Amino acid sequence: MSDQQFLMGKVLIVDDNPQLIKMLSAILRGICTVSFALSGEEALKVAAQQKPQVILLDMQLPGMNGFETCRALKSSAETCNAAILFLTAHSESDFEVKALELGAVDFIAKPFNSAVVMARVKTQLLLAAQTETLRQYAERDALTGLYNRRYFDKKLDEEVAWHRRQALPMAVTLLDIDHFKLYNDGYGHVAGDHCLRQVAEILSESLRRPGEFVARYGGEEFCTVHPYNDKEQAGKIGQYLCEQVRKAQIPQEFSPTASFLTVSVGTVSFVPTLDMKLQDVLACADKALYLAKQSGRNTARTNSFA
Numbered sequence: 001m002s003d004q005q006f007l008m009g010k011v012l013i014v015d016d017n018p019q020l021i022k023m024l025s026a027i028l029r030g031i032c033t034v035s036f037a038l039s040g041e042e043a044l045k046v047a048a049q050q051k052p053q054v055i056l057l058d059m060q061l062p063g064m065n066g067f068e069t070c071r072a073l074k075s076s077a078e079t080c081n082a083a084i085l086f087l088t089a090h091s092e093s094d095f096e097v098k099a100l101e102l103g104a105v106d107f108i109a110k111p112f113n114s115a116v117v118m119a120r121v122k123t124q125l126l127l128a129a130q131t132e133t134l135r136q137y138a139e140r141d142a143l144t145g146l147y148n149r150r151y152f153d154k155k156l157d158e159e160v161a162w163h164r165r166q167a168l169p170m171a172v173t174l175l176d177i178d179h180f181k182l183y184n185d186g187y188g189h190v191a192g193d194h195c196l197r198q199v200a201e202i203l204s205e206s207l208r209r210p211g212e213f214v215a216r217y218g219g220e221e222f223c224t225v226h227p228y229n230d231k232e233q234a235g236k237i238g239q240y241l242c243e244q245v246r247k248a249q250i251p252q253e254f255s256p257t258a259s260f261l262t263v264s265v266g267t268v269s270f271v272p273t274l275d276m277k278l279q280d281v282l283a284c285a286d287k288a289l290y291l292a293k294q295s296g297r298n299t300a301r302t303n304s305f306a
């Protein structure tokens, strides 16, 4: 991995000695973006804001000490994934064991050796980049970059649980490209793939409200989730998504429905309850989608799940 690739990485230096921060920054300049904090309390704020991959944490800090800061960083959802390296003059095994138990991954001994600092930080930045790549593989659909179905199911579960606690309605849509087999047959599979990416982009750009998200649900099928929506709003969402794809005017000369690519949408709106099964909710959206297809395609239908 070249130094250029590390530049994407962010490192937070936490130490109450500005001279030492200066020295470490000079060592790391060129391989990452550096921010700093002079106390544990400040470190929590900066880390939550900057989301560094690596944190160099001094043990002797005013106020919260290094252990307390490490514990707080590891217990916050926003900062728990950062790799924490203690900056320390201690080398006793008790100290190291405690730091590792609190979630630290490594140590940098004081006084510093520049080459060692660089090597240790690079290792952690590389691991962070690899972990991020794996996370993307696990969550994303390779063709469109949207969430894949597995991750979608997990996110939908979380959203449903939240709406159940708040007793609020939400909506889910299933969206299917019309006559996509004819598109593939007419333009070829590579063009079909490109078309799927175009639709994915249109849908992503169409979802601008907080909490909304979209996934590739299957071959030429997509799924969207819309917080706080009752049946009336859900109906509008379905029509809106239909229109957004139509408006893009992606040529489809092989479709009996229109000269541009169209989609059919089935929407379900519901207030989640404890005994509700997600597969039944999605089956309800699928029924609405079937009705949209039966009504001539290029349209949306809504169902409510009682």
Ligand SMILES: Nc1nc2c(ncn2[C@@H]2O[C@H](COP(=O)(O)OP(=O)(O)OP(=O)(O)O)[C@@H](O)[C@H]2O)c(=O)[nH]1
Residues within 6 Å of the ligand: 143, 176, 177, 178, 179, 180, 181, 182, 184, 188, 189, 190, 191, 192, 193, 196, 218, 219, 220, 293, 297
């Ligand atoms: N290019 C491409 N095609 C895909 C992909 N996944 C599924 N398909 C194609 O999507 C087409 C879906 O066809 P059908 O299920 O018959 O549906 P349709 O032709 O869209 O017809 P209606 O849904 O009834 O409007 C099939 O030809 C699949 O091969 C993919 O990743 N890339």
